[in-house]
Amino acid sequence: MNDKTTSTQTEPIDRGFHAKRVSYQKAIFVRAVYFLVDSIALFPIVLISILSRFSPRPIEIGLGPVPTINSKYHKQALERVGYTCETFVYYTWYFTDDFDINIGRYCPRAFGPYIAYIFVLFRYKCIYTYFTGGPLGFTTLLARLEPFLLQLAGIKTVIMPFGGDVHVLTRGQNMLMIDAYAKDYPGFRHNKGRTEALIDVWTHGADHIVSGCDWVDFLYYWDTLMLSHFAIDTDNFEVVQSQQAPDKPCEPLRLIHAPNHRNLKGTKHILKAVEELQAEGLSVELSLVEGVPNTKLLEMIQSADVVLDQLVIGWYAMFALEGMASGKPVVCHVRQDFLDLYIGTGLLEPDELPLINTTISTLKDTIRQLALRPRSELHEIGLRSHEFVKKHHSIESIGKVFDNINREISLRR
Template identity: 25%
Template sequence: MKVLHAPMNIAGQASILANAQRELGIEADVLIFNQHQFSYHFDINLSLSEKSTVSRYTTMINNFIKCFLKYDIFHFHFGGSLLPYNLDLPLLKFFKKKIIMHYWGSDIRQYSIAKNYLFFNNLSELQTICSFKDEDPIRKKIGRIAKYCDTTIVGDYSLLPYSPKSLVVKQAIDLKKFPYIGNDSKNKEVIIVHAPSDTDKKGTKYVISTIEKLKNENCSIEFILIINKTNDEALEIYRKADIIIDQLYSESHGIFAIECMALGKPVLCRIHEEFTNCYNGLPILNTDPNNLYNNLKLLIENKELRLELGKKGRKYVEEVHDSKKIAKKFIELYESI
């Protein structure tokens, strides 16, 4: 069995899955069109952004032919595939290649649905969080992809409303890269870390205003906002943290929260009430802009609770997000189709 993950490597998920699959004896490669700013691992980079239009399309066609001849399973990510407009999907299906499409969020998110699940205080805030788009092309693309794929996957339960016929396979992390540290730090001040990929869409303005309020009350805290750091630089900061703040608007947590739980850190993040029952044993402190102050103060003043949530977080990640367990699920899925 030869597996190709392409053409996007969202949050490094394609490379994490491929690495775990290789450890389990499967030949798996990661192909990307362009390198991500966080320099996630890849096996093949076409560097399309550096090419002229003619060269770009020539490269894509030649690459498609090579991949067609080499791989049995095409595990595509983020709604993309090897040719523009997913033109390769009917060809792959015609020749009985196995195709999986793995959705990760903004590739399928639609405003008319998202507004029922996102946190917002007013319309202006909602427009910032989830931009108005013509949803018809998104829905048509989801339907077109479904015609040709053997199955479609979403990386979390909170994405099912956008693609209801998809299967849920949880996000994966390599636990070897996130050894348990715990939260029994000797820091003079409680270190609070927030690492937004997009400050407007993660509720960062509420985080900053709440931190200022706590500092004005003479709370013994240090706040670190992580922006434009490499993965390794950010990880060093996560290790020192006492409290992690993830996203405050979204339907559920992201990879950042999983990584920090693996380290044994307590995490604050918003989980929409419709999905809370999907996460059996999830030890995240459910937090939105309205209760951020109270939840932060609770953790700042209660070291034992921080320790407890950190231990539970590690256990949860080992059970639910271990890359080897997720890789096995995908191998079983490949074999079933």
């Protein structure tokens, strides 16, 4: 990394249990301990679930417990169409702690699933959660019974993927992705059977299933297909045109890349391409941002000319949306079969997607071409990108989809 590539990291990054090369024995031990506790707790949990049916629940929708950035945007989307809702977690990740209820403040994380489940029983009429499961998702036996338990309680469930919760790597065809997972999350290999089981459990037991993104590679059923369920508040983003000469290229071209897992995002290929272009004398700078709170990251995007998203998975995610909402051109690898699916189902018009498509092998040429294009052309791509996000991922557009889902499951008529 040279002096034209800056690296920013303000927080130590804890990528969780699977980021370590956990032994199979340790993984089995954790599951066995939870199985023992689950067996003891099963009868009381069933009884409390039944009794909770007769208790008034003050909030229509709970969003959790996985602590994703998108929870707050989903909450805004649901509130925009008139629902009462809260975000709840029992642990957090480094990039945000912006949640309404953090049960982990009041109990050890190991007991979080059980306390969170009882909390949910008496508070929400419906939960929006992921294929890792609701509050009982980290347990062993109860995780597989959770859809049944929530049905006993009379609580509706809307299930969505977020990534690793559905990535059964033997189902996909992306060898680069398998290699990246092995490097970023070696402990993930122990989770294949559990991930498959939870996909099956929720596919059969959820009231409604949402899919999209690259997740379609790993699921075999959905009720609603979207480009992705990611939402963003476009009202908070302003598109600003550079005051420098619009008919001249950016000098230097300022790139930003913010990987939460380097191999899955293709970071080493980005570093290599930028260093080679700099060695050729091209005026290009890269900001590599890791472990930074989301509010700080959004400020840093404003200072960039181009956002570099991900090169391995084959579709865009939250960082790309933040870049597009900011009016920045976004470089990302887009798999043709995904593009064909979303055009074929009518979710996209041909040539509507404003992403600058690239691959590991073409990235260097892509950056070179961007560095030579006039600022006005980059600004035009940024404007198209902003409008794309408003159409497909704004609070209003996602809120309409969620409202239709809620009416379909009779949460509201």
